[in-house]
Amino acid sequence: MINTIIAMVRKELIDAARDKRSVMAGLYYAIGAPLMMCGMFMLLIGQITSPEALNITITHGERAPDLVKFLASDDISQGDKADRKEIELIISQDYASNMAKSRAAELTLIADNSNEKLQSSIRRIEKSLQQYSAEMGSLRLIARGIDPKVVQPIKVTIEDQATSDSKGGMILGIAIFMMVYAVFISGMNLAIDTSAGERERNSLALLLSHPVSTRDIVLAKVTAVTIFAMLGLILTLIISKIAYGFVPWQELGFSVNITPDFIGLMLVIGLPIALMAASLQLFVSFMAKSFKEAQSYLTIVLIVPMMLSMAASYNIAPDTLQWLPVSGQMQALIAFIKGKEIPQMQLLLSSATTLAITLALMFGMERSLKSEKIVFGL
Amino acid sequence: MPQANIMHTASDKERQTQLALWLLLPLAAMLFSLAGHAETDTAPTNDTCYVDGLPDRLRCGFVTVPENYAHPEGRQLNIHYAVLPAIKPSFTKEALLAIAGGPGQSAIENAPTFDRMLSKVRQQRDILLIDQRGTGQSNLLQCEGEGFEGALSLNEDDLDIASETQKCLDGLDADVSQYGSEIALKDFEAVRAHLGYDKLHVYGISYGTRMAQLYMRHYPQVLATVTLDGVVPMQQSVLHIGDAIDRAIGLLLDDCSSNALCHGQFADLEQDLQQVNTRLAQAPVSSQVRDPLTNEPLTLVMTRAKFMGALRMAMYTPNIRALLPHAIHQAAQDNFQAIMGLYALTIDSTGIAAGMHSSVVCGEDWQRFSQVERQQAEQNYFTREMVDAFDLSCPIWNVPAVDAEFSAPITSNIPTLVLSGQLDPATPPSWGEMAMAQLSNAKHFIAPYATHGVAYQSCGNDLIAQLVSNNSLDGLSDDCLSKDVRRNFYLNANTVEALPAAKQALSSTSHTEAQGVNHD
Numbered sequence: 012m013i014n015t016i017i018a019m020v021r022k023e024l025i026d027a028a029r030d031k032r033s034v035m036a037g038l039y040y041a042i043g044a045p046l047m048m049c050g051m052f053m054l055l056i057g058q059i060t061s062p063e064a065l066n067i068t069i070t071h072g073e074r075a076p077d078l079v080k081f082l083a084s085d086d087i088s089q090g091d092k093a094d095r096k097e098i099e100l101i102i103s104q105d106y107a108s109n110m111a112k113s114r115a116a117e118l119t120l121i122a123d124n125s126n127e128k129l130q131s132s133i134r135r136i137e138k139s140l141q142q143y144s145a146e147m148g149s150l151r152l153i154a155r156g157i158d159p160k161v162v163q164p165i166k167v168t169i170e171d172q173a174t175s176d177s178k179g180g181m182i183l184g185i186a187i188f189m190m191v192y193a194v195f196i197s198g199m200n201l202a203i204d205t206s207a208g209e210r211e212r213n214s215l216a217l218l219l220s221h222p223v224s225t226r227d228i229v230l231a232k233v234t235a236v237t238i239f240a241m242l243g244l245i246l247t248l249i250i251s252k253i254a255y256g257f258v259p260w261q262e263l264g265f266s267v268n269i270t271p272d273f274i275g276l277m278l279v280i281g282l283p284i285a286l287m288a289a290s291l292q293l294f295v296s297f298m299a300k301s302f303k304e305a306q307s308y309l310t311i312v313l314i315v316p317m318m319l320s321m322a323a324s325y326n327i328a329p330d331t332l333q334w335l336p337v338s339g340q341m342q343a344l345i346a347f348i349k350g351k352e353i354p355q356m357q358l359l360l361s362s363a364t365t366l367a368i369t370l371a372l373m374f375g376m377e378r379s380l381k382s383e384k385i386v387f388g389l
Numbered sequence: 390m391p392q393a394n395i396m397h398t399a400s401d402k403e404r405q406t407q408l409a410l411w412l413l414l415p416l417a418a419m420l421f422s423l424a425g426h427a428e429t430d431t432a433p434t435n436d437t438c439y440v441d442g443l444p445d446r447l448r449c450g451f452v453t454v455p456e457n458y459a460h461p462e463g464r465q466l467n468i469h470y471a472v473l474p475a476i477k478p479s480f481t482k483e484a485l486l487a488i489a490g491g492p493g494q495s496a497i498e499n500a501p502t503f504d505r506m507l508s509k510v511r512q513q514r515d516i517l518l519i520d521q522r523g524t525g526q527s528n529l530l531q532c533e534g535e536g537f538e539g540a541l542s543l544n545e546d547d548l549d550i551a552s553e554t555q556k557c558l559d560g561l562d563a564d565v566s567q568y569g570s571e572i573a574l575k576d577f578e579a580v581r582a583h584l585g586y587d588k589l590h591v592y593g594i595s596y597g598t599r600m601a602q603l604y605m606r607h608y609p610q611v612l613a614t615v616t617l618d619g620v621v622p623m624q625q626s627v628l629h630i631g632d633a634i635d636r637a638i639g640l641l642l643d644d645c646s647s648n649a650l651c652h653g654q655f656a657d658l659e660q661d662l663q664q665v666n667t668r669l670a671q672a673p674v675s676s677q678v679r680d681p682l683t684n685e686p687l688t689l690v691m692t693r694a695k696f697m698g699a700l701r702m703a704m705y706t707p708n709i710r711a712l713l714p715h716a717i718h719q720a721a722q723d724n725f726q727a728i729m730g731l732y733a734l735t736i737d738s739t740g741i742a743a744g745m746h747s748s749v750v751c752g753e754d755w756q757r758f759s760q761v762e763r764q765q766a767e768q769n770y771f772t773r774e775m776v777d778a779f780d781l782s783c784p785i786w787n788v789p790a791v792d793a794e795f796s797a798p799i800t801s802n803i804p805t806l807v808l809s810g811q812l813d814p815a816t817p818p819s820w821g822e823m824a825m826a827q828l829s830n831a832k833h834f835i836a837p838y839a840t841h842g843v844a845y846q847s848c849g850n851d852l853i854a855q856l857v858s859n860n861s862l863d864g865l866s867d868d869c870l871s872k873d874v875r876r877n878f879y880l881n882a883n884t885v886e887a888l889p890a891a892k893q894a895l896s897s898t899s900h901t902e903a904q905g906v907n908h909d
Contacts, residue, residue, distance in 0.1 A: 077877040077885040084874040108889035111881065147885070150712050153730035154882035158681040169444035175476045261476040261512040268477075 015223055019231035020238075027201050027235065040196040041243035044189045045251040049258050052182070058128050060262055065132055066090030067098040074102040075116075078143060085139045096132055098122040113151065177349040178265030186255070186267070187277075187344050190247050191320050191337065194281055195288045195313055197243020198236040202292035205232050207305035216386055225380040229293075229373050236289035237282075244281045248274050276347055280340045280358070283365040287336065288316070290372035297376060297385055336365040440471065442501035448472040449497075451527075452583045454576050456567050464564070468576045469526040471497045472584070473504055473516040482587040483613065484515040485857060486577070490595030490619075492570075493746035495525025506845050507592070509854035514590070519580050521600070523568040523745025527576075530568060530744025532557035540736045541680070541729065542687055544673055545694040554747075554782040561744055566788045568748035571795075574603050581611065588613040590857045594842055595619045595815065596627075596749070602824070605801045613860055615805040616853050619816040619841045622824035624798055626754040626762070628779070630815055631772025637704050637814035637840075638662075644812075644878075645714045650887055651878040655714045661721035669693035676725065681733040691725045697770060699732035704814035705841050708876065709734075715879045727882070751783035756790035798826040804862050805831035808849050810839030834867040838875050847874070 065087045072079045072089070082088060089095070103109075103117040110116040118140065122133050149159035209215040218228065252269040260267045295312050299305035319338040339361025343353050379385045438449035451467040472484070487503045489496040496503070496518040507516050520527040532553075558565065577600070581589060590613050593601030598617040605615055621627055642659050645651040655661070668674070673692040680687050700717075703709045709731070716727035758766075758776065766772035805828050809821035818835045825833050834852070836843045843849040848869035855865060877885035 075886055080874065080876055084872075107884070107886040110884040110886050111888050113883040146708055150708070150879065151883055153709075153734065154712060154715060154727045154879065156678060156681055156726035156729045156733075158730070158733050160682060168439075168441060170439045170446075171444040172446065174446060175474065264476060266477040 015227050016231050016234070019223070019227065020234045023201075023205055023231060023235035024238070027204065027239070030204065037197045037200045037239065038243055038246060041193045041246040042250055044193065045186070045247055045254050048186065048189060049254040052258050052260075056259060056262055059131055062132075064088070064090065065135065066095045067100060067132075067136065068095055070099060070101040071104075072102065074104065074106045075110075078102070078118075081143050082136075082139060085135075087136060087139060096129060097126075098129060098132060098136065100136070174350060175261075175264070175266045176268055179260060179267040180345060180349045182260070182265075182267050183348045184345055186251060186269075187341055187348075188320050190244060190251070190277060191281070191284065191341060192317065193243045193247040194240045194285045195292075195316055197246075198240035198285070198289055199292055199309055199313075201239045202232075202236045202289060203296045203302060203305045203309065205235065206293050206296035207299050207302045210386070211302050219380065219386060225377050228380065229376045232293055233286065233289045233369075233373060236293060237285045240285035240288055241278070241282065244278065244285065248277060273344075273348065277344065280344060280362070283362045283369070284337060284340060287365045287369045287372070290369045290376070294372045294376050294379075297379055334360055334364075336361050336368060340365070438471065440497060440500040443473075443504055445473065445504070447500070448474060452576070452579050454522075454579050456522075456528075456564060458572065458575060466522055466528045466576075467526075468519065468522060468580060469497065470517060470519045470580050470584070471500060473500065473507075473511055473518070475515050476512045478515070479513040481515075482585070483590065484517040484581075484584070484586045485510050485590040485592060486517045486519070486581070488519075488591065488593040488597030488600045489521070489524075490597050491524070491741050491746060492521075492596040492599075492749040493524055493530075493742035493744075494596075494740050495520050495742075497525050498740060502845070506850045507853070509851065510590075510857050514857065515586075517580070517584070517586070517589070519577055521573045521745070522576055523563075523573075523748060524742045528563060530561055530563055530565065530742050530748070532560065532743045541678075541689050541695075541733070544690050545692055550778055550781040551785060554785045557744060558785060563744070565744060565748050565786060566752070568745050569752045569788070569791065570599055570603055570749060571607075571791070574600060574607060577604070578608055578611075587611070590614045590616075592616045592844070592853060593618065594844070596621060598816075598824075599623070599753075602799045605799050605803055605805070609801060609803060612803050614856050615801075615803055616808065616844070616856065617805065617821070617824060618808045618844050618849065619813060620807055620809065620821045620824040621816055622798070622820050622826075624796055624823055624826070625820060626758045627750065628754055628758045628766070628772060628775055629762075631766060631769040631775065633817045633820075634701050634704075634771045634814050635769060636817055637812060638700065640812055641704065641710065641713060644875075648878060650880060651714055654880045654888070655718045655878075658714055658717060661717050665696060665717065665720045666693060669696055674723075674725065678726075678729060681730060689725065689729055691728065693770075694774065695732050696720065696725075696728055698735060699728050701771070701814060702735040703731050704812070707812070707838070707840055707846060707874075710812075710840065711876055711885065712879045715881060747782060747786045748788055750779065751786045752788040753791050753795065755779045755783045757796060799824070800827040800829075802828075802830040804856065804860065806852060806856050806862065806865065807831055807833040808843035808852075809833065809835045810841060810843045810846070811835055811837045812840045815841045830862065832862050832865060832867075834870055836867075836870040838873065839870075843870070848872070 063086060066089060067087060069079060069082075069089050079088075099119075099121040101119040101121070103119070106116045106118070120133070120136065120140075122129055124130065124133060148162070152159045152161065206215075209218070219225070248269070252274065255267050255269055258267070291312065292309055295308050296305040299308050316337045319335060320341045322338055334357060339357050343358040343361075347353050436448055436450065437446050439445075440447060449469065449471045451469040453465050453467055455461045456464040456466050485507060487496060487507065489499050497520050500518055503516060503518060504511065510516065522528060523530040589604075589611055591601045591604055593599070593616070595618075598620045601615055601617055602623055604612060642662070645655060645658050651658075669691065670693050673690045675688055675690050678687060678689040679685070700713065703713050703716075712727060712731065716731060719726065720728050755776075763776060766776055807821045807824055807828075809816065809818035811818060818833075821833050821835070825831055834843075834849075836847045836849060839846040839849070844853055851869070852865055852867075856862065879885055880888050
């Protein structure tokens with residue numbers, strides 16, 4: 012029986028390889044998605060980090076030459092008009108005279124705080140001004156013979172338990188989501204082709220007329236689709252490992268590291284998901300009446316695992332969700348990346364559910380392939 | 390006598406800050422060094438630790454070494470280290486070793502300032518901080534002092550340096566002859582080997598540059614690059630610091646007189662300084678004041694030592710230096726408030742391990758300070774005070790002198806960046822020039838507006854990051870150092886901007902002119 016299955020799997024793969032374009036389309040995702048992610052993040056990092064030399068409009072700088080000098084030493088200055096950010100700092104008319112009498116000297120900062128591209132720059136200016144103010148405040152106290160510590164009654168010590176790897180957990184949550192999704196996408200075309208497609212080409216009935224059991228046929232088809240799904244996953248992992256290394260994450264203060272350990276774990280956890288994805292896709296495709304219909308249904312069906320894994324990566328899930336297939340495994344992977352303990356119970360249970368669903372779907376397919384309605388798409 | 394080191398203002402937390410500087414004075418450091426030393430929570434059993442002022446998780450630990458390498462079975466020391474882990478560890482076999490100043494400062498306690506300054510280097514490489522033996526957590530050689538509550542009311546001339554030194558020595562459980570630089574260097578090597586780094590980039594600040602130069606001399610094979618910031622050349626005894634301080638005071642007076650606002654407000658600054666000095670040299674001035682911190686009433690005994698000490702330490706940090714013309718002018722008017730405020734900063738923030746400080750200076754600097762140099766020093770207030778103090782304390786400390794080769798210039802072709810601040814009151818650019826004598830692959834950059842610790846006050850830290858990532862001096866340029874970051878001086882106790890009186894005068898003239906026009 013094993014031999015028949017192997018022979019049929021080979022047949023399926025050869026079949027798949029014949030229609031290179033449609034099958035490769037699935038794998039394009041595996042290659043393209045991590046590359047696009049990295050490209051996007053590179054652009055994003057460039058935009059959200061404040062530029063080294065920050066150019067803003069300073070109105071009436073002549074009223075506070077020392078402040079302007081201070082800002083310049085922090086690389087905040089007027090610079091070329093063309094490069095200026097839409098941030099304006101206005102120095103009030105009585106700035107110097109208020110300053111001389113220790114009254115509050117007024118500055119006005121005009122900017123749109125909802126503009127993500129400006130937020131870090133605005134914060135940087137605020138911090139810089141705060142610093143200037145604190146420095147002057149301290150020196151005024153010193154000039155009066157008072158220790159500046161007097162105005163800092165509380166000292167807060169922060170002990171951040173994050174590591175530079177766990178700080179990148181949010182990004183990796185998205186990355187893991189893309190990887191899990193690759194499992195679903197990569198085998199999808201083959202799944203449609205080998206079920207609805209085969210029926211449209213009228214070769215399904217021919218296959219069923221051979222002296223092989225429908226169970227063997229189902230097993231062979233699921234195996235072939237799973238192989239493609241895993242191939243997609245491996246490709247994504249390899250590409251991610253290389254591409255993520257090029258993104259300057261350290262500028263955001265963390266690192267994103269795809270370690271061999273993670274790759275291993277991802278492959279182990281990914282296999283049951285790939286099996287489920289394969290049987291789900293085949294099941295739905297067999298139910299559909301035509302190739303096109305199968306495509307439409309699958310697109311809708313794909314939303315379910317996508318939602319599950321999104322829920323896990325954004326941590327919006329209620330606790331019960333972590334026991335469900337896909338989201339349970341995702342949470343285990345995220346925990347691993349953050350250096351926390353893997354929730355084994357949860358992982359085992361969600362993997363078991365995944366396999367149970369797989370078996371149920373395969374059984375359903377085996378039954379349905381015995382019905383003429385399904386075989387001839389009536 | 391000169392006062393201890395670090396400038397620590399609330400204000401400059403974020404930027405250029407206090408670092409660890411040189412200072413020298415056995416006794417003052419000893420007396421005032423009390424309890425104030427910041428504990429870092431390092432549990433040696435646990436690999437993770439935190440340092441005051443830095444939220445990041447650090448990797449900490451210690452290496453056990455013999456106190457005396459000639460007697461490996463004798464007393465053992467735990468040399469503590471902390472690693473600021475690279476954000477993105479791309480070079481796991483390399484680290485940047487940052488060496489603190491003093492002598493006697495803890496590198497680990499200075500982790501927050503090192504972290505800020507070296508943030509670019511840390512993006513890809515670990516930063517290694519080691520508490521040199523006798524400092525911080527590595528068998529701290531600290532002396533019990535009277536506490537600084539009394540510091541303001543104390544006349545330093547009344548101190549019995551010899552007996553204080555003896556008391557300190559008796560209280561230490563250590564062979565103080567084993568705390569010199571060359572022995573400590575072996576500990577550094579032991580830590581490097583323990584952590585498995587093949588190559589080190591070394592950054593030394595102030596006294597740390599002496600350790601860095603010794604590293605170049607004894608273990609050149611493990612060094613990738615070296616940065617010497619505020620250099621103490623091997624050829625030089627640190628007791629020459631008095632000349633550097635005088636030079637810096639001269640530059641301060643020049644800066645004020647060439648700045649229109651400052652000159653307008655304090656036209657006779659030099660005479661003011663002279664006057665205060667002469668007056669305090671005759672007798673201290675006592676007055677009833679409030680304690681800068683607790684607001685308790687106390688008698689301030691303003692001595693020349695306090696005045697000059699406050700002046701000296703204020704010159705380490707550019708933004709505090711800005712207050713000096715006002716403070717000097719007020720002192721000449723008999724108001725020592727600002728001087729007291731500046732002096733108070735120096736009392737409780739020394740962070741210097743006085744015992745280790747004495748071991749280094751008595752062994753490596755005091756004995757090689759020749760008779761000729763002593764005679765010249767008679768002219769210099771600071772050097773005289775320091776030499777007098779060490780003459781009393783070093784015989785008690787009784788540390789053997791280093792060999793003559795110790796003072797030989799360093800010969801090396803390791804890529805070396807030498808940074809000097811033009812306004813440095815401790816290690817002037819001429820010292821950097823001296824260190825360059827036999828360095829064949831080195832560049833000496835002078836930052837025109839920096840004081841001590843160029844990398845903290847300018848783009849010097851970017852140059853270090855560039856040097857470390859290129860492993861070479863090629864392409865390094867000092868252009869960015871000459872960016873004019875000079876700030877105004879304080880014109881009164883409140884402002885650095887032009888005083889309104891001057892402005893009003895201006896606007897009233899224009900007003901009358903306008904009126905004149907109207908009349909016409």
